Amino acid sequence: MNRFIEKYKKTLLYTSIIIVLLIVVLAIGFPLGFLSGDPDGLERTIIDSQGETWLETLEAFWYPILSWIENEYIAGIIGLLLTLAIAIGLFNLMKYLRNKRITRTHGS
């Protein structure tokens, strides 16, 4: 564990700083109202054409499993950490599979 920390000291430090900064930006952004609650370009196009209620009546085939989190600040932080974990996990998996393929090719 100590060796891991020693090896990735800088990376871990930068990662932590950036994550903390992002959390601070989200934490400050929502209360200050800097973040706009207006619809984005696609929503604006649909609302102008069909009305706001039509957009809300669109039927989904599934219920977004984390949509019960109403606090945008908490949702932002959970999403951020989830994205970080999945991205690191997925790219490590891809690297592992690549190395395994190369080993198998060289072995045969």
Place this chain on the structure above:
Amino acid sequence: MHLPDGLLDPITIVVLWIITIVFMIFGYFKMNNLFKNAESDRLIPYIGVLAAVIFAFQFVNYPIPGGTSGHLVGGTLVAVILGPWASLIVLFLILVVQSLFGDGGITVLGANAFNMGIIGGILGFYIVVLFVRLLNHTSLKKEIKVTLSTAIGAYISIVLAALICGIEISLNGIISIQVAVPAMVFWHLFIGIGEAVISALIVYYIYKAKPDFITTEAIMGV
């Protein structure tokens, strides 16, 4: 630009899923270069951070005049940093996490990845490459060439993605193409400015702070 469930017709959904899956499988084999060098172990945590940064930026809606808002898509930005194929994978996983919160639908993940990852990321990247090669005839510094090209590529790719998105939503016959396409393009002409500025600033910052994190210089020919 996150399409919700229920907006696209089934054929469009299936076709865009197929295109996205084919691109992702192809991309998986194409991006082996990313893992070739000895530094790739150190690169993976940064990829995670970059994905988290893009997630956070997509969460942050900045105001646009006329009661609209915009947010960074980040496809071109990620493509300039990690390469076009890795950018599609990163954008896809961000869209998956967002769909868990109801921001963008799950059945239209293929369509959203097509718009933001393939048009916004892969196509945007090759627009950047085109402009970098044009700027290679000037005496500008490397980081300025890439920064300017990123801004242009990000802007054009967002407007193109909006145009394609407008066509997609008109295919279900509820919103006419004469309404959807001009409206989508009009709003994204403004939203694209934010995309261009944020992408360029981040690329310039990386050049100053950690230039080896830009892994695509060889492809860009800079």
